[in-house]
Amino acid sequence: MFSVKAAVWYGHRDVRVEETSRPSASPGHVVVEVRYAGICGTDRHEYVGPVFIPTARPHRLTGKTAPLIIGHEFCGVISEVGDGVTGWHTGDRVTANGTLSCGKCEACLSGRYNVCEKLGFLGVNLNGAFAEYVEVEAARLFRIPDSVPMRDAVLTEPLACGIHATKLMGGVGGQDVVIVGPGIIGIGALLAARHDEARGILVIGVGDLRRELVESLGGSYFDLGVGDPSQAVREWSHGRMADAAYECVGSQAALDSCVSMLKPGGKLMVMGVFEHPPTLRMNDFQEGERRLFTSQAHTSEIQEALDRIEAGEIDVGPLITREVTLDTLVKDGLEELMRNGERHIKVIIDIQEKGAD
Ligand SMILES: [Zn+2]
Numbered sequence: 001m002f003s004v005k006a007a008v009w010y011g012h013r014d015v016r017v018e019e020t021s022r023p024s025a026s027p028g029h030v031v032v033e034v035r036y037a038g039i040c041g042t043d044r045h046e047y048v049g050p051v052f053i054p055t056a057r058p059h060r061l062t063g064k065t066a067p068l069i070i071g072h073e074f075c076g077v078i079s080e081v082g083d084g085v086t087g088w089h090t091g092d093r094v095t096a097n098g099t100l101s102c103g104k105c106e107a108c109l110s111g112r113y114n115v116c117e118k119l120g121f122l123g124v125n126l127n128g129a130f131a132e133y134v135e136v137e138a139a140r141l142f143r144i145p146d147s148v149p150m151r152d153a154v155l156t157e158p159l160a161c162g163i164h165a166t167k168l169m170g171g172v173g174g175q176d177v178v179i180v181g182p183g184i185i186g187i188g189a190l191l192a193a194r195h196d197e198a199r200g201i202l203v204i205g206v207g208d209l210r211r212e213l214v215e216s217l218g219g220s221y222f223d224l225g226v227g228d229p230s231q232a233v234r235e236w237s238h239g240r241m242a243d244a245a246y247e248c249v250g251s252q253a254a255l256d257s258c259v260s261m262l263k264p265g266g267k268l269m270v271m272g273v274f275e276h277p278p279t280l281r282m283n284d285f286q287e288g289e290r291r292l293f294t295s296q297a298h299t300s301e302i303q304e305a306l307d308r309i310e311a312g313e314i315d316v317g318p319l320i321t322r323e324v325t326l327d328t329l330v331k332d333g334l335e336e337l338m339r340n341g342e343r344h345i346k347v348i349i350d351i352q353e354k355g356a357d
């Protein structure tokens with residue numbers, strides 16, 4: 001049996017890089033030789049979790065439990081094509097949506113497979129992409145344009161989240177938008193809001209580390225350490241307050257500050273993943289007919305993210321703050337994010353250790 005290297009999640013803070021058997025392409029699937037993978041907030045949550053990785057009861061869709069290979073953000077080259085797959089060939093440069101869905105429920109049948117009733121994710125509920133090879137459903141693939149380097153394409157998954165969330169809110173064109181949390185999801189929201197021609201975009205974070213990046217991307221920046229965020233929004237918006245706020249942290253404090261800065265009729269988009277269940281005062285919403293939205297991954301938006309990179313609209317280079325290999329993933333990637341999470345936007349894994357193409 002051909003063995004390949006992969007990062008396998010065994011338990012809380014226990015990810016082991018070891019030899020595993022190489023996947024083969026089942027019907028409707030392809031195997032991708034992974035070039036780059038990205039460490040997602042989800043992977044960091046699972047590293048210190050589990051949050052969603054099934055440990056006792058098998059997952060409702062995949063029937064799998066840990067140990068599992070983690071990772072769902074990746075790009076690479078197709079190395080094997082399963083029966084029944086059309087339009088994809090060995091050698092194609094691809095990235096993929098890591099959503100796993102049943103294909104039968106009402107959500108799946110309407111194309112909204114990201115809210116499937118049996119929803120799962122690659123690298124959480126099935127072997128994922130922090131590996132030399134990953135098996136993925138052909139229907140979830142996206143072709144990487146020739147002019148887009150692999151190293152850029154690996155960032156499209158988190159950017160797609162911002163595009164999807166913005167669509168769910170009915171767009172933010174001409175609106176005053178606040179984004180709390182300048183991590184990769186917040187930056188993705190910023191890029192999506194900018195593309196949608198928001199009137200103004202204010203990003204709120206802790207410390208000044210992200211100011212330059214946010215300003216270079218066309219946003220304004222406010223450091224939470226220097227004052228009250230709702231007062232800052234009042235000044236920035238000339239008293240109007242925010243039409244829309246994106247919560248991109250997953251904390252009670254971030255959620256509260258989003259609610260405090262919304263104008264009547266304003267929209268709150270919750271994108272953060274909460275390790276502790278938050279409290280929401282519904283009267284704050286009802287009194288001003290404020291609206292609450294949530295967003296779960298994305299469907300076709302990776303294509304839009306790729307198109308925008310191809311069009312030169314997004315320079316993803318500055319978003320990559322560290323590059324590791326499979327061998328250094330735990331020490332210099334996952335543990336580094338525990339130690340110095342605020343310093344990083346996106347840590348990527350050079351799986352083949354070939355360097356940039
Ligand atoms: Zn992700």
Ligand SMILES: [Zn+2]
Nearest residue numbers: 102105108116
């Ligand atoms: Zn379904």
